[in-house]
Amino acid sequence: MKRPNQKLKLLYLMKILMQETDEAHPLSLAQLVEKLEGYGVEAERKSLYDDMEVLRVFGIDIEKTGSRNCVYYVGSRTFEVAELKLLVDAVQASKFITRKKSSDLIKKMESLASVYEAGTLQRQVYVSNRVKTMNESIYYNVDKLHTAIYDDKKISFRYTDWAVDFTAGARVKRQVRKNGRRYAVSPWALTWNNENYYLVGFDAAAGRIKHYRVDKMESIHISEEKRSGEEYFKNFDMALYSSRFFGMYGGMEERVDLKVENRLAGVMIDRFGESLSLRQEGEEHFLASVTVAVSPQFFSWLFGLGEGVELLGPIEIRRQYRHYLERVLKKYQ
Structure with missing residues (x-):
């Protein structure tokens, strides 16, 4: 008598192994037979040996432990749990992905791990000043x-x-x-x-x-x-383009000259890249000539560095910066 759902047996077996096993949670042949029955598939223990060999040839990393009472589990997967955690953290921290879409994406990523490992992906990443976008589209x-x-x-x-x-x-x-x-x-x-x-x-x-x-x-x-x-x-050069726009705020691109304290070299390199050309100016300063989009965002960035950076020129940009500071100062007089 022909057993029911035999054409689905291999697919359900792969599903069980992928979803319900890992190194800490292997399954015996008897347990696999029982779980297949839950899907309406009858299976003999002997036939599962051949089925698992087919899955190995297909590319599923099925590991076996034990000698007499053997148990089986999926060893490696497309993504390791540590990699999935990084992806989950990135999604959680992404301002441009809505909360609803973040939840949907994380649920899909959970399907790439076992049900036991998926539980570790339910992480809450706290990012300072992060506000999720309200635009689902x-x-x-x-x-x-x-x-x-x-x-x-x-x-x-x-x-x-x-x-x-x-x-x-x-x-x-x-x-x-x-x-x-x-x-x-x-x-x-x-x-x-x-x-x-x-x-x-x-x-x-x-x-x-x-x-x-x-x-x-x-x-x-x-x-x-x-x-x-x-x-x-x-x-x-996308990296170069992005470095010129502060907060991607628009403005006319200009070449500006900055006098910077040596302690802020890392800040300048983080902003403009390692290819930034620096020239020594005395013992405590260096000069840097960079292309930026001149905007209130750029002036705010300069102000945030305080006395550590001086905008030397062009004269017109220096004048604009001074007027920007004066307008802000008037609010507090």
Whole structure:
């Protein structure tokens, strides 16, 4: 008499081994037979030897321990538990992934471990000043942007900001920029900077590279028109681009000269990279010439370093910085 569900036996056996075994939780042949019966599959102990050999040939790392009373478990997997914990921590700490989507992703990652190991993945990562995004659509925006980049197509979208509606009891709401007019951009790259996801693309109308926060984009449409701006991205260095924009805040790029105390060399290298050119200036200082996007964010970064850094020039940028400091100081007079 033909046993039921025999064609499913190998699949259920693999599922049981992958989900319910690890080095600390092996299963005997008798236990495997019992668990298969729970799926409506009858199995003889002898046939499981052949089945597990087939799974080994397929690539499943099935280990056996013991001599007389042998037990079996899955040894190594695609991801080690330590690797999954790193991924979980990254998802938990990511500002641009909503709480709901974080929970969904972590549950999917748990399926890559045994049920016992999955319990260790329920971790709460606390990150200073982290606020999860409220825009659930970012997950799908990223996928759509990758598709446009891969297909070499332009995109259009509406760009939004958070605003407070005092007529509705100080309710936070989204409002579109440019009265709802759509932005047209050639997408070239995505980058993760300062806990936010950004699209870096070419604005043909402006004739230059621009970036946009992905969680502020909505109603993304992929055009049939081929991207433009390839010449701007042939030798594009994303790390260099990101280092010039403080908090990815826009501004005109300028070459500025800084006089820096020696103790802040690490701060400068962390910000601008190891290729930063430094020149000695006396015994306690060095000079650095760097390209930055001049913006209030840049001035705030400078101010945060206090007397350790002096902006030497250009004179016009130095004047702008002084006026920035004066305007802030007036608030406290």
